[in-house]
Amino acid sequence: MTNFIQLLIGGVLTGCIYALIALGFSLIFRVTGVVNLAQGAFCILAALACASFEMQFGWSILAASLGAVAVAVAVGAVVGATSFVPGLTRLSNANMLMLTAGLLTVFEGAMQLIWGSQPYALEPFSGQEPLAFAGITVPTQGLWMLGITGVLVLALWVLLTRTRLGQALRACSENPTAARLMGVSVPRMTLFSFCLSALIAAIAGVVIAPATSLQFDSGRLFTVSGFIAAVIGGIASLPGAIVGGLVLGVVNTLATAYLSSLYSNAIALGLLLMVLVWRPSGLMAGGPARRQDVRDEARVWKRVHRLSPAAGRFAAVAALIGAVALPHVMPSEAILGSLVIVGILFVALIGLDLLMGWCGQVALGHAGFMAIGGYTAAGLAIDHQVSPLLGIFAGMGLSLVCALVLSVVTLRLRGLYLALATLSFGLLVTSFAVGLTELTGGPSGMVGIPSLEIAGWAFDTTESMYHLVLVLDVVLVVVSQGVMRSSFGRAIQAIRTDQMAAAALGVNVLRTKLVVFAVSAMLASLSGSLYAFNFHFLSPDMVDATRSLELVAMLVIGGEGTLIGPLLGGLLLTLLPTVFAPLASAKTLVSGLLLVGCFLWLPHGLYGLVVDGLNGIFRRFGETARPGAVSEEAAR
Amino acid sequence: MNAPLVHSRPGLEVRNLCRSFGGLQATADVSFSVPFGTVTALVGPNGAGKTTLFNLVTGIVRPQSGEVFFDGERITGASAGRIAALGLIRTFQTARVFPGLTVLENAMVGGHRRVRTSPFAHMISLPSARREERALRERAEAMLDIVGLGRVRDTHAVELPMGSQKLLEVVRALMAAPRMLLLDEPAAGLNDSETADLAALLRAIRDTGVTVLVVEHNMALVMSVAEQVVVLEAGAVIACGDPDAVRADPRVIRAYLGAEADNQGGRP
Numbered sequence: 001m002t003n004f005i006q007l008l009i010g011g012v013l014t015g016c017i018y019a020l021i022a023l024g025f026s027l028i029f030r031v032t033g034v035v036n037l038a039q040g041a042f043c044i045l046a047a048l049a050c051a052s053f054e055m056q057f058g059w060s061i062l063a064a065s066l067g068a069v070a071v072a073v074a075v076g077a078v079v080g081a082t083s084f085v086p087g088l089t090r091l092s093n094a095n096m097l098m099l100t101a102g103l104l105t106v107f108e109g110a111m112q113l114i115w116g117s118q119p120y121a122l123e124p125f126s127g128q129e130p131l132a133f134a135g136i137t138v139p140t141q142g143l144w145m146l147g148i149t150g151v152l153v154l155a156l157w158v159l160l161t162r163t164r165l166g167q168a169l170r171a172c173s174e175n176p177t178a179a180r181l182m183g184v185s186v187p188r189m190t191l192f193s194f195c196l197s198a199l200i201a202a203i204a205g206v207v208i209a210p211a212t213s214l215q216f217d218s219g220r221l222f223t224v225s226g227f228i229a230a231v232i233g234g235i236a237s238l239p240g241a242i243v244g245g246l247v248l249g250v251v252n253t254l255a256t257a258y259l260s261s262l263y264s265n266a267i268a269l270g271l272l273l274m275v276l277v278w279r280p281s282g283l284m285a286g287g288p289a290r291r292q293d294v295r296d297e298a299r300v301w302k303r304v305h306r307l308s309p310a311a312g313r314f315a316a317v318a319a320l321i322g323a324v325a326l327p328h329v330m331p332s333e334a335i336l337g338s339l340v341i342v343g344i345l346f347v348a349l350i351g352l353d354l355l356m357g358w359c360g361q362v363a364l365g366h367a368g369f370m371a372i373g374g375y376t377a378a379g380l381a382i383d384h385q386v387s388p389l390l391g392i393f394a395g396m397g398l399s400l401v402c403a404l405v406l407s408v409v410t411l412r413l414r415g416l417y418l419a420l421a422t423l424s425f426g427l428l429v430t431s432f433a434v435g436l437t438e439l440t441g442g443p444s445g446m447v448g449i450p451s452l453e454i455a456g457w458a459f460d461t462t463e464s465m466y467h468l469v470l471v472l473d474v475v476l477v478v479v480s481q482g483v484m485r486s487s488f489g490r491a492i493q494a495i496r497t498d499q500m501a502a503a504a505l506g507v508n509v510l511r512t513k514l515v516v517f518a519v520s521a522m523l524a525s526l527s528g529s530l531y532a533f534n535f536h537f538l539s540p541d542m543v544d545a546t547r548s549l550e551l552v553a554m555l556v557i558g559g560e561g562t563l564i565g566p567l568l569g570g571l572l573l574t575l576l577p578t579v580f581a582p583l584a585s586a587k588t589l590v591s592g593l594l595l596v597g598c599f600l601w602l603p604h605g606l607y608g609l610v611v612d613g614l615n616g617i618f619r620r621f622g623e624t625a626r627p628g629a630v631s632e633e634a635a636r
Numbered sequence: 637m638n639a640p641l642v643h644s645r646p647g648l649e650v651r652n653l654c655r656s657f658g659g660l661q662a663t664a665d666v667s668f669s670v671p672f673g674t675v676t677a678l679v680g681p682n683g684a685g686k687t688t689l690f691n692l693v694t695g696i697v698r699p700q701s702g703e704v705f706f707d708g709e710r711i712t713g714a715s716a717g718r719i720a721a722l723g724l725i726r727t728f729q730t731a732r733v734f735p736g737l738t739v740l741e742n743a744m745v746g747g748h749r750r751v752r753t754s755p756f757a758h759m760i761s762l763p764s765a766r767r768e769e770r771a772l773r774e775r776a777e778a779m780l781d782i783v784g785l786g787r788v789r790d791t792h793a794v795e796l797p798m799g800s801q802k803l804l805e806v807v808r809a810l811m812a813a814p815r816m817l818l819l820d821e822p823a824a825g826l827n828d829s830e831t832a833d834l835a836a837l838l839r840a841i842r843d844t845g846v847t848v849l850v851v852e853h854n855m856a857l858v859m860s861v862a863e864q865v866v867v868l869e870a871g872a873v874i875a876c877g878d879p880d881a882v883r884a885d886p887r888v889i890r891a892y893l894g895a896e897a898d899n900q901g902g903r904p
């Protein structure tokens with residue numbers, strides 16, 4: 001019994017932190033309708049800054065904590081003013097979500113550069129000696145956590161209900177148009193809510209730092225837990241955030257203690273899915289319901305970029321000739337190897353593009369499907385001598401099942417939930433990949449994976465893999481192109497921006513999204529299998545959340561909804577560190593910065609640039625590239 | 637488009653429909669029916685609940701009580717997709733063309749629900765798929781030509797002026813081969829000559845056997861095309877009948893004069 005109470009107290013303490021992060025989510029969500037995935041990163045930023053102030057500069061705990069929180073809020077203000085707030089007026093909600101995923105990547109990359117990848121733990125505020133009472137011990141830091149959570153919640157409540165600032169903030173969340181008419185500056189309030197949630201997250205980070213060890217990428221765990229807590233409680237409800245945080249903290253702690261830490265992620269995800277099924281609006285529904293039949297006008301696609309047929313034909317032929325000739329003109333093993341990787345990732349990217357670029361559904365855990373494909377095919381090949389091809393299909397089947405379970409639950413709801421369910425799914429797969437040591441080889445990875453062999457053909461050299469991947473990619477592009485030009489493809493694109501109008505025309509929105517998600521998961525799985533066979537090795541960090549975010553970055557940088565664009569993004573992000581070595585350690589940071597930059601200034605990515613360039617050249621030569629040429633191309 | 641021209645068989649029947657948002661009663665006990673083969677106009681001042689009624693009928697908003705029947709089938713609370721599949725197709729008050737698609741492609745999305753070839757056939761470009769695609773596209777081009785959008789068919793749809801976007805939405809809805817068409821303020825944003833074209837289009841649509849329920853503020857347009865007028869005020873039906881009778885109804889006159897006075901101040 002005392003043991004149970006002990007655990008319960010631990011759960012409540014963890015829950016406090018989740019509740020604080022969830023509060024930040026709800027605040028921003030209420031004002032903007034967007035979930036800020038970078039939320040968890042502010043926690044870590046403050047914690048790591050605090051560690052530096054304390055250990056390197058020898059500041060006192062109080063000074064270091066205040067300094068760290070100030071740093072995090074200042075960074076939050078800059079990031080908010082330069083990317084989040086401008087993004088709100090330019091990007092769709094789905095793209096805003098990806099923008100914040102990009103911000104998370106930027107933070108992780110920058111913190112990795114500054115603080116390295118080792119974990120940090122701080123000294124507790126009031127010494128190591130825990131309080132003991134009737135056989136129950138409570139670390140003093142726990143009291144700090146409780147107290148600070150209480151004070152913060154109270155302060156927030158006073159701010160929101162008792163001050164003019166709070167009134168303006170509430171006005172923005174209830175009716176932005178009316179608030180604007182009343183003279184409230186909505187962008188300024190948005191920035192304020194962004195900084196306020198950065199402040200809350202930073203304080204949470206500083207108080208939790210002594211209780212657990214944190215490193216540059218722990219932020220995503222906080223983001224996911226905070227989000228799950230917010231959804232459980234009701235994303236638009238501030239009291240809900242607290243309730244959700246406590247529930248999640250207790251359940252998670254009990255699960256870890258009585259089952260295994262392996263399953264705590266699974267249980268959090270399960271809890272999320274359960275709430276989504278039974279109470280989509282959360283335990284405590286709150287906040288205003290926005291009118292569903294009105295669309296925000298300014299935030300839609302501004303242009304279509306399409307190659308004129310002549311330029312398209314030319315580019316396709318030139319690219320094919322170049323790709324076939326390349327191994328002969330430039331027989332560099334390193335470059336060829338990188339190209340094979342790009343080609344393999346491109347398989348997953350095509351799937352991701354179908355899902356995110358064409359269908360508008362944000363998925364942030366695609367590396368999870370890569371992991372399923374990789375481990376299944378490789379494991380079957382090593383342990384049971386199953387032929388690689390069969391293993392690949394088995395992986396795709398398993399991915400299909402996972403995708404269906406995830407999507408049946410989340411696709412019915414807003415895209416937001418799919419994004420976060422996939423993000424936590426990715427983390428879940430990673431924790432299994434690390435934890436199920438007998439099956440996966442654990443953190444050190446799976447070794448001795450054979451080469452790919454199909455019907456007696458062994459693909460055991462870089463060059464043979466190159467040709468295989470090339471053929472596969474070309475086939476996939478041609479087939480996807482065909483589908484996207486069909487009625488089904490147009491329905492997918494209709495769903496991208498306006499599900500309701502699509503449904504009103506008789507498009508089966510749910511089924512279409514389901515099919516696209518399933519296909520996209522299977523392509524990721526295929527890509528993961530090829531990846532494992534190519535490297536003869538697979539470890540959890542090759543297919544973890546960082547990889548998922550990298551795939552998103554490649555997609556956005558290359559150009560969403562363009563099929564070919566992601567290839568350009570993949571080439572850039574893979575070859576840049578190979579060619580330009582100093583970039584290798586800053587790879588995450590660079591890809592995040594490029595993602596955010598592209599969203600803000602180059603919404604159609606590299607592909608948009610290339611298309612504009614090619615079309616311009618062909619127009620100058622007086623060829624057939626007139627603006628109306630789009631439809632002829634589609635007719636073929 | 638081959639439904640027989642049968643008058644007075646109830647196409648759409650709305651019974652005691654209620655829906656409130658917060659404390660606001662957007663539709664209160666609304667009942668009326670639209671016979672197949674007619675043009676019915678739904679009028680009323682801004683905020684009367686006309687759009688909400690459309691949302692209730694087409695499954696976008698769930699009614700709190702009351703029932704909706706289409707061709708004898710109960711569709712209360714059915715999903716938007718299923719209602720559309722029965723041939724009840726609507727347009728939106730603020731044009732909702734699909735961004736990222738050209739005008740022609742937007743129109744072709746309308747034909748989606750009648751496409752029979754599978755995506756797999758398109759993947760490998762089977763002749764049957766190509767044939768169907770060509771037929772669909774020719775039909776869309778013909779429709780666009782009729783409403784005068786033929787010239788801009790390869791433009792990005794959201795670049796069209798608002799009036800043209802609304803016409804495009806009508807075309808898109810027609811491409812879905814509706815049995816009944818629900819149009820929400822199709823003439824908003826059109827100039828006088830375009831409005832006259834629209835009136836002709838509505839009559840032409842009716843003559844092909846498609847039943848029309850149209851929300852419209854332009855009284856001249858309503859009087860010239862509608863066989864039945866339903867007047868809504870503050871969520872309730874205050875008059876229903878043929879245009880001349882409705883126009884003479886004192887409650888309607890009062891409601892409209894009141895609305896006129898409101899509009900002077902409220903609208904730009």
Ligand SMILES: Nc1ncnc2c1ncn2[C@@H]1O[C@H](COP(=O)(O)OP(=O)(O)O)[C@@H](O)[C@H]1O
Nearest residue numbers: 291292657662681682683684685686687688689
């Ligand atoms: N989803 C919704 N949420 C809140 N209020 C709504 C919603 N839909 C409609 N309303 C309200 O219902 C009333 C009727 O609106 P509407 O049906 O759009 O009127 P009309 O189309 O006749 O101008 C308005 O006061 C509007 O604000």
Ligand SMILES: [Mg+2]
Nearest residue numbers: 686687688729
């Ligand atoms: Mg309306």
